[in-house]
Amino acid sequence: MTSTSSVRRAALLAAALAALAVSCVTTAKPDRPASGPGTTATVTTGAPEATAADPTTAPAESEGTPNTIETPYVEKVRDAFATLQATLNDSCAADCSYFLNRVHKELQELDGAMKADPKGPGHFPEPIQKIAELNKTLAGDSSFENLKKHEKLLIGTRDFINTWMQGHPDDYR
Structure with missing residues (x-):
């Protein structure tokens, strides 16, 4: 696939x-x-x-x-954000392991894009902080069991960043 x-x-x-x-x-x-x-x-x-x-x-x-x-290579913020947004209508209903791993991967790629952006990581303080909090909680364990255990935080981080980015359209258009 x-x-x-x-x-x-x-x-x-x-x-x-x-x-x-x-x-x-x-x-x-x-x-x-x-x-x-x-x-x-x-x-x-x-x-x-x-x-x-x-x-x-x-x-x-x-x-x-x-x-x-x-x-x-690091993606541009708008490209990384677009692939994260593509997960908004998905859920654990069909293939939970794939979905949670995809959301986690997209968040990590967006984090890297924001930190490498020419505007500097200080331009994206809240999203970078939320991803850091998620990563601290996951403690380097991206297994399905751990992602499922922290599903609410993982999805909450995605949703927070989506809302934050909507308020900063210059960064993804």
């Missing part, structure tokens, strides 16, 4: 790869790493721009060591 978010991510990856094939190589600013689906961002730290021959690393410094920092 392929989820909508997996299909969306695959389409984004295909589009990004096509765009990369026809575009120029650019280097991200150190304070804003570039990212794309399934890729890592290259951030140069004071060295000249990366060459077109090898866009994943910057030219080596005089000591012969590359000075790049690779960061994993």
Whole structure:
């Protein structure tokens, strides 16, 4: 079974790869790493721009060591929020394990997107705090049994963030 978010991510990856094939190589600013689906961002730290021959690393410094920092891809807040919103009409009625795991996964992805957003994590204090409270309660255990035990908190966190984001439409449109 392929989820909508997996299909969306695959389409984004295909589009990004096509765009990369026809575009120029650019280097991200150190304070804003570039990212794309399934890729890592290259951030140069004071060295000249990366060459077109090898866009994943910057030219080596005089000591012969590359000075790049690779960061994993992080979704944009609006995309992560959209996939979280897609769970609003779902429930444990059909496949409870799938549903609770999906809500948990979507919350974690939204948390990562908010923390990596160019506006900074301080722009999303309440949602980040609610997810942190959820994660503290779950104590790293994302098993179905633990998610089911804390279902009310998990769904409450999702619903709180949905309401909060509705009051901040600039962040998801």
